[in-house]
Structure formats: C-alpha cells, structure tokens
Amino acid sequence: MKNGEVNHLRRMGSAWAVIAVVADLVYWFAVGPHVPPGRLTEAAKNNQMDFNILMLVALPVLLGVWVYLAYSLRVWSAKRGGPEPVGGPAAASNRRTQVLWISITSVAVLAAAAFGTVALIVDHGSGGGEGPNPVWMPTGAAKAETAALAGKATWAPGTNAVLPVQVIAQQWKFTYRYPTFGGFESPDLILPANTSVAFNVTSLDVIHSFWAYQLSIKADANQGVNNVAFTETKGPGQFVVRCSELCGIWHGSMYNYGKVVSQGAFMQWAQQTEMANAANTKLLPPFAYTYAPDANGAAGGLYPDGTVTPYNSSLTYGAKQPAS
Amino acid sequence: MTMRGRVASVLGLFVVAVALVVWAVSTLLTPGTPGGVTDFTKTQAMGQSVDITVQTDGAIGYGPHPSWVSYLVKNPTTGQWVHDTTWQLPANTTIHMTVLQYDSGSPLRNQEWGQVQGVSNAQLNGKSYSLFNSYTGSGVGHTFTVPELGISVPLVGTSGNICASGPCHLGSPHNTITFTFKTPKQAGEYHWQCFVPCGLSSLYGNGYGMSTQNYMGGFLDVVA
C-alpha cells in the first residue's frame, strides 16, 4: 500500500470488525439460546451448541464478504469516477493475498471438521443414526441392547439404566416397542426424564426417517437394518416425531407426538400398557432388532414364491401365488 | 421470411409449446379431491349422531383400475355406493360406522393393528371384540385407522367364495363390523388409511390401491 492512498482494506477491516463483533454478540445472547432443537435432551443441547458455534464463525465470514462487496460496489463504481483501474500482472495475481486466503479458509475448514468430529464422538453420535453396530455409545448401552434381545433387559426409576426403545416404521406410521416391559408395542412414544435412551430404528417396508425433533434424533429406517441412535433426556416435555424421508403418499401425515415424563410416571404408564396389551403382545413376534416381512405383502403376486424352474416358454413367469 | 419473422415464429412456437405444457400439467394435476367428497353433515340434525356405511372390496370392479382393492361408501342421501374416501363429518359428533368386509384376509405384517383402539362398542358380526389374532381364521383383510385420532379397527377377513368385484351385495359372504367414535372438536382434515398391505402385486403390498387416494385411504374432513 503506497503512502497517500486511502487504505481501503483498513477501512473495510475496521467496519467489519465492529459489525462482526456486534453480530456475534447479538446472535450469541439473543438468538442462540432459542435455536432449535432446544434443550429437551443432551443431544439437543449439544447440537444447539454446535449450531451456535458454527454460526459464530459463519456470521463474520458472511459479513466480511458483504462488507467487502458493499464497500467496493459503492466506492469503485464507474459512476463515481475515480482513477482508471491498473491492469497488468500485479493486478492479475498477488501471491500474498492468495496464500493468505487459502491458508485462512483451510484453517477454518479443518477446524470445523475437527470440531464436528469431536462433537460427534463425545456426544455418542449426536443423536444421529449410527447403524447396527454403533461405535460411540453411552456407558451401559451395549449391555442394555444385548439384554433386550434376550428378553432380560430391565429398567426402573433411579437405576441409571439405558432404556432401549424400538421404533418400527411402516407405511405410514411409527409404532414403538419397549423390550424392557415384555416387548409390548404401542402407537405412543413416552419416555422417562433424565434417562439415556437407545432408539433402535427399523422399517417394515420402504425407507423412512425417524425424526424426533425436540429430542434431536434422526435415524433412517431401512427394512432389515437396525439403525441405533442415542440421547439422554432432560426434564419433562413434549416433542413431535415426523418422518423426514419421503415414503409415499401419506408421508406428510406420518407424524405423532411424544412425551418425556417423570421416571415414576413413565414406569406407571409402561406397566399399565404392558398389562393392557398383554394379549396382543403374545401374538407379536419375539422382540428382535429387525423383522423380515414378506416383500410381496398380504396380497402377494410380485415375486414368485419358492423355487421356480428355468424359463419355459409354455409357463408364465411368476405364475405361482404365495399363500396369503 | 425476414429474420424478425423467423424469430417471431420460433417464439410463437415456443409459446404454443408452453401453453401445451401448461394445459397438460393443469389437466393431469387437477386440484381437489379425486372422486369427490361425500357429505355427512347435511343429513342429520345438529348434534345428532351420524351413520356411515362402507364396504371393502378385494377388487373394485370398475373405474380406471378395476383390479385394485377399494373402500366404497354409501351416499347418505341416495343410498348408492360411491367410490370416494373423503368424508365430510360434523365436529364433536358421535359417528356410528358399519363396515361390510367382503375381502379375504391374511396374517398382519404388524399384529399391533389387530387391536381395536380408540373406538367404543366394536362388534364383529354382532359380537364384541377388542383384539383379533390375525394368525387365526382368515386373518385380517383391512383396517380402518385414523392415526391422528388414535383410532384403529381390524376388519376381519372373509372366508369362502369372496365377491370378485365391487360393489358387492349382501348376498356375498362378508363380515359386518360396527363401532362408534366421536369426531374431534377441532376442524381439519384427518387422514385415515388401511394398514394391511393389500395392494396386490406391488412391493410390500403397499403400492397401487394402497398408494392412491380414493382406494385404501382418504380424509375425514371434519367441519365445525
């Protein structure tokens, strides 16, 4: 920068510094605490925090470019006259600027990736679907999951045990199974407060996605796959469950409301429902993490059933009907 | 032709093409409910209960897809069977529903739907029931389920010589299921559907009739 010239970059920089700091402060104190998904669970709280921290970085970047654009569009407009731009190699490239830009963006990007990774691991998958064999789990989750399969899982208020809950997605409704209470199935999702919950999400047909919004849980439901997601509930509250993967005609209607209630109230509800549903629970298949329904459905007819002989021009392909 | 004329004719053709597209889109994607709305609000006096009679057929027998499963509803004024799954109901009113189930059944994919939920006085051929084991008898043919209202009733399958195409008549073997529920106070469109994968020849049985409005699902259009 030569002497006597207006130092444009310094002007922009100081304007930007002020605006960015103000924006960050306003965001952090006025907006941040209200950012979804709220604070109903540990995962929600952490994800809100992650969102806010990314926002703290993103806002200055956004404002930096905007300040630069606004300044240059105004100051260097042809209508305002000003000196003719200088061309030549110096204007076409500037090694220092380029190196600086690439370094800054690289550092920012790597920091964001590192931050995201740490947040993901520390928060046991952050409430996202972790597949059938989760690598990052809360303590006790593995034990509870294994016990649930054997029908031996227990949960009682005040025990700090992990509560496994199965989410069964089907066109077009979620239903829920509670292996710790005899494996009853219910259209209602009720959870105890201050408890680690392991959601085991599976589907009976096409892909759905279990999105418990305020719990900050999202896990795709695939037929034949158990997709596990963890969170720890906080105080009592309401939440909405929606399907967030297009699953056909009634996708928009595939929602229900759930509740986080006190541990005692949950225990009472669970035991009552277990009793009320006992007759039906006996008819359900034993609790498992995936189910194998017939791809043909009740009416059959899509895939041939059983063994089919090699092609024979006198036979009609797929002629054999499955028993329905 | 002059340059201008040529370009004009291109743009003219383009406008024609756009007009064709607009016409095609608006014809193929008609707003509104397929079939129509059957109105149950006019036939009863205010506050009186409403009777709905529907039948479920293995094959509707007419229309663009005669082989698909479907619900049919009896029009309260004319008494005709209508192919229509959007029913306009008064809010906060008792509904007596009669289902004539003409279709065969199967074990349920999810036995959860074998339970009677959210309705009172559910009767299967005159006998009260609250649960049906779908592994017995002819299984469950369809369900009538309104997820948002917590209503679900298994419609038990018929055995024997089932009615081949609708509308079916009382002479064909059928099960009669009756139950009572109350519409919510809040007006709105409440989606109902069948939870038995009965869409013949589609993957998981949930295609075709199950995936098309006016066959195995629709709305309870509750009006204040």
Add this chain to the structure above:
Amino acid sequence: MTDTYNKPGVMSTTPEEVEFELRAHIGSIWTGGRLFIGMYTFMVASLAFAYFYLRSSNYSMEWRPNHVTAPTQYGWAIYACVAVMSLLAIFGQSRLRKGQVADWLVAGWTAVGIGLLALFLQLWEFVALPFYPGSSGYASTFIGFGVMNAVTLFATTYWVETTVARAHALKREFGADAILAKTSEARSFRANVAAMTYFQGFAFLVGTLFLLMFYVL
C-alpha cells in the same frame, strides 16, 4: 463501443489450417477413445460395486443361497469369444501396421462373426438360467451383468463392423492401398482402428474380472 459489425469473410482454408484441423481430429479420436474407456469404467464399476456391496452385506442371507451359479459353459464360451475378439484386434492391428491389410480385414470379419456369436450366447443364456431374476442378490446382479455385457458386445461388434466396412469403402473409393496412404481419410481411419483396439483390450480385462466374479468365485 464499436458500432460496426465485423464483416464475415468467405470460408477458405489454408494448408496449415487443414493440417491443424486434421491433427485436432486425430487427437480427438485418441482423446475420445480414452475418455470413452473412462466412462465405460465408471459404468461397469457401478455393477462391480453392486456385486461386492450386496455380497458383503448379504441381506436376509439371500445373497446367494445354495451358491447358485449361472451356467458356466455359457460364461466360458462368451469369455472365450471376447478373448478371441480382442486378440484378433491386437493381432490385426499389428499386421495392419506392417502393411498387411488383408490380414487385418480377415481378423476384423472373424471378430464380427465371433462378436455376433457371443451376443447370441449372452442373450440365449437368459432363457437357460436355473434361477429367477429376483431369487437372490447374485441372481439380480447377474441379470444386470448380462444386460450390460450384451450391450457391450453389441457396441464392440458394431465398432469392429463399421471399421472393417470403412476399410472396404476406402479401397473402393481410393484404390487398393488407400488404407495405408497418408491422406486425411486414411489417417483418420487408422486412428479409429487404434482407439478400437485399445478399447477391446480393455473390454477383455473387464470381461476377465466379471468372469471371475460371476462364474468362478
């Protein structure tokens, strides 16, 4: 702002321009041949991915119950055809470089015949399968492979046929030694032969991989 239009001149070419465009054209055949191999690779790689993905995940234990296998005699026969075709292509091209046009033509027509035979075998195999298409993951990927292979065989045979036919046309138009001449037509033709040979060599490698995947393993 300039207000006058540049006036278009009359189309003409200088010898330099002709040579420049000819080189660009031959370079395009070279580049295009390689790029086509790249595209083909991504296409068959998707099939290989499907194969290994379904094989390793083995959903519902239905990847390959009872180790069903498509008729191996067909597999080997088709593979032999592909192998002979690419050997003929490579052999033919080396003869062509040495000026033995007749050898190349014979190799070419033989390759066309073998290609048609392989195509026929591949299509006929579909009606001789001991499984129905959706019976297992293996069955599904095999059908996918069969369709892709049929398309590949058709395309390769078409390519060989058009090249050989072009050689005859060149001879008809420009005389017996037109194929080895330094005319633009002949140079373009030879570049095409080179690209074709290269592709056939690659198709042979792909064929080997899929033979192992579907018939041997």
Add this chain to the structure above:
Amino acid sequence: MTISAERPTDVVATPPSTSGAVRRGGWFSQHLGTALIAAILGYLFGHWLGNHIAGNYTPVVNSGVNDLANFFGLLFGVVGWLLGIGALNYPLAKIAGRSGTEKTPDVEGFSKYFRYSTDHKTVGLQYVIGVCLFLFTGGLLAMAIRTELLNPTTHIFAPSTYIEIVSEHGTIMMMMATSIVVGPLGNYLIPLMIGSRRMAFPRIEAFSFWIFTAGYMVIFSALPYGGFPTGWTGYAPLQNQAGPGMISYLFGFAVIGLGMMAAGFNIAVTIINYRAPGMTWGRVPIFVWSILATAALLTLATPVLFSAGLFGILDRVDQTAFYVAEHGGSSYLWENLFWFFGHPEVYIMALPAFGIVAEILPVFCRKPLFAQKVGAAGMIGVALLSFFVWQHHIFQSGINPDMRPLFMLTTELISIPTGFIFLVGMGTLYKAKIRYELPMLFSLALFFNFLIGGLTGVFLSDVPVNVTVHGGFFVLSHFHYTIMGGLLFAFMAGLYYWLPKMTGLMLNKKIGLWQFWLMFVFFNLTFFPMFIIGLLGQPRRVYTYAKNLQGLNDFSSISAFILGISFLIFAWNLAYSWFIKPEKAPANPWDSLGLEWQTATPVPVHNFDRIPVIMTDPYHYGEPGATALADLSGVSSSTGNPA
C-alpha cells in the same frame, strides 16, 4: 500401442471438407414433425410389444399395470424420435462404411432450427429454447407446490397429486440444470472462445440436444402415468413399489444421462484438441476451464446414474431384486450409487455458474481477472473432490457410521476450492471501475446468494447439526440458494451478456432491471424464510405442516409467486427486444476482450475466417499497450508450425 505412430509429420493439403453446397429440406425430409410422428409410432409399437410379452404375467394380471409395456413404449418412442429426427442416419450408414470425417452439409435457412443440425451455433440456440421449456415447466410446478403450502390443513391438491408435483418439479429442474449452461452457452461459445471452427464430434453434439428433448418428453410422460412418489432422489425400495410413472423417472434419467454424457464427451474432447494455435492451458479463458471441469464430471459421474437406473428398471420390469432386502438386494445400494452420481451432479450445476461470473466480472470491472490460475485449479479441485463426498447425503442412514468424520472432512475440504471463486471475484473487484450493466448485476447477485448457500452447506456437513437440518426445509433452502441463487442467476447473467452475440439483438435494459430486482429480492424472500421453517422442524415434501409455521410458509409462497412473475418478465423482455422494439446489438456491446467477440456477428458458419493464433489470455484490461489477444489473420505460411 501408441498413437504417435499414426501421425505422419508431412503436411498434406486436402480440400475443405465442408462444401459450399446448400441443402434445402422439404416437408418430408427429417425434422421435428417427422420425429414426433416416428416417436408416437415407436411408442405404440413398444407398448404393443410389451403387452404381447408380459400381458399375461401374474403381476400384470393382478395389478392391471404392465411396466414392461410402458418401458418398451418409452424405449421405442425414443428410438423413433431419434430415427425421425435423423440422428440414426449416420450410425446406420456407417455399417456400410461411410466415412467419419465427411460431413453432410446442414440444411440451411430457418428450418435448420427444427432439424438435426451439426452446427454448434444452431445447437446452442436450440438448447436455449429447450432449457427454457424445461425451466418453465419446472417453475410452473414450483408454483403449484407453493400454492398447496399456503395452508397446513386445507389441501388444494390431493396428497398423491402433491407428491407427483414435488417429484416432477425436482426431477425436471435437476435434469434441466445439468444442461442449462453446458447446453446453450457451452455449445455455442466453447469453439468461439478457443478459436475453433468446429466441435470435435458435431453429430454427438446434435445427438446430445435431441436426446435431451426426448428426455423432457419421457420425464413429462410420468404425469399421464400417474406420476411417481419418490422425489428426484428416487429412493428405493419406494421406487420399486411406486406406480408406472416411476419408469418415466428411471428411463428419463437414463435418457438425459445419455445426453449429458454425449454433451460432456464432445465438449471435453473439443477443448482438449481444438484449441487454436497459441492457446496454452494458461491462456484458456476461465469459462472454458469451468466447462471442461463440468464436462469431466458429466462424462465420468453420469455412467453411474445410468447403471443405477438400469438396475431400477430391471427391478421393475424383470423382477430382479437389486434394491429389495428380502431378496438379497439392499435399499442402501441405490442410495450409494445415486449419490455417487448425485454429488458430482451438484457441481455440474455449480461450476459453470462460477465460470460465467468469473468471465463476466473483468469485463465490467475493466481489470484483469484476479488469480485466474487459482480459480481454474479450484474448479478442477472441486471436480476431483466431488467424487469423495457422496456419503454426506446419507449421514443419518446408518451406512458406514464410523466413516462420517471422513466424509465430514472431505465435504468441508471442498469449500476450500469453492472459496477460490470468492477470492477471484473479490480480487477482481478491488479498485475496479465497476459498470452496473445487467450481466454484472446478475453476477454480483451470485456472490450474495452463493455465499449464503455455501455457508449453510458447512452447517449441513457438520454431522451433529445435520441431525436437525437433514431432510428438512433447511437443506431445501440450501440447495435452492446454490442452484437457483447460483446457477440460475449466472445463467441469466450469461444470457444478458452473450445473447446479443448469439442473436445480434440487445435485450432491453429497463425491463431487465425490473426482472433483476424482482428476481433477486423475491428469490431471497422466498428461500430465506425456508431456512427458518426448516430449523423449526418442517420436513421436505410434506403436504401438511405445523400450524404455527403457516405465517412463514405463506410469506414464502407469496414471494415465490412474485419470483415466478420475474421469469415472465424475462419472457416478456425476449418478446419485446426481439420483435416489438428490436435493437441491433453493436459488435462488441460490453467492450470485452474475449475471443468470441472478435468474430463477425452473426457468427458465420465457419466461425473464423482464419484460425486465429492466440497471443495471450483475454483479461488484459486496464493495461494500455497490452499484447493483442489473438492474430485473426491466422497461421501464416512462414510460421507454419502451429504451437
């Protein structure tokens, strides 16, 4: 095998292959009309054939739906279309040994625009009309979506109709966006910018356009078939379960994929081989770089979609089980294959936009393009990296959960080369002399919109935050900011900038300003609220939503209608500036140094009287006495060796 053996060093002059003979086509020679007739006949034949083969199969008898007949109908319809337009004349003649280099002279006169033309300028203009038809169809459907979302409980469309609309809108727009720049501007301008008289494979180029139009009809045919319920992502196994409209989606993408591969193949080969003497890689204009990177993605990523579509079609017409878990398939297989194509596809849309704005900025800043090499490297970097990020679309799906940190890293890494475009833009603006012409305004709008789109992309790539924003309106808004806010604004910039060259007529500035400001303001008012709607928990593709979100949705809908009007204003501007008050464009209205402005307007068939010799890069603005861009008198005999 080496090709060098095929290159004799001696120079042989042959007469120019393009003869001056004028061919005029009659009513019954091949044109759009014969193509339509042949397509209809092909469809009828295919449909009959499919019914003949599979009409009595159990699934068909039970459901009354015959996928094979529909598929064969469409397949033979497309073959008929190609036959009718004349695309197959040469491939068939080749069997009898016709030459690859000889070129049938195009039909001249106005009707060439309705024919199989091998002139890249004709193809470019055909594409302009083609993509506009695509765009307006998709836009019409967008209006329908926003109409339905005016009210959460009262439904204007039935849910099945709504899903049809959403899916059709997404698919049409995605198909259109792959070609919106490469098709019209790429085809028209690439030879002009690299100083070539022709494309490398003009027939493949013409094929790419006519198969693109066939793709439009195939995807449109989903509507009479009852649509498809899967959205543009076409997830299996919903795809397997869907009605017959799904065939149109799968086959439509395959057909469009063929067009994408053909267009990319031809353009990549042309750029590599047909650059004028002296046009070293360092002198290649940035727009050409962006199109080259795009072409690489088009050729290499699209085959994967093609395979995935083939598997999908086989699943439906042959009852294979690629995507059905009970029969040994996997629903994850489609997700992996689709997104392996799908993410490069996203950059197929972003890169040409960067190229356009980087090309336009120096002209209106009167300054050299800043950091051109970094910009070009960034484009290549984006293209390469885009093959390694696909799993960020399926973070919550349960696929490879322990790989998520890796894909989070690659995804965020891609913002480094993407950021180069901001470096290029901001560097060029520095101490410039900015003229606010329409192309410049649209280019600047890209920087505004794409910044928001890009930054929200970082939120999406962060796995913990992704839990909340995935599959909701947040991501919807994000990609509309990048594709519409980026690509469409750049496309408009490109049209306002280059249409005077392509048509010889200026577009009206006043109407253009109305369009720009309405489009810019209401684009942001439409899509910015959607970030909030998404954060407040509204999933994509739903016909009903929480009642408390009605205000925001209505705001967005009404803005969307005005945004729609801005496109009508654009159409009006075309009509006004071309017929009502045409204004002849000056030879170089923007005082650009680009090579494409150095040739005559309208561009002659042979583009350049002499193949130019390039001396330098085209960005020497603000540099009095700089070397001239090119020697238009061509390679003289004395310097006969082209560089």
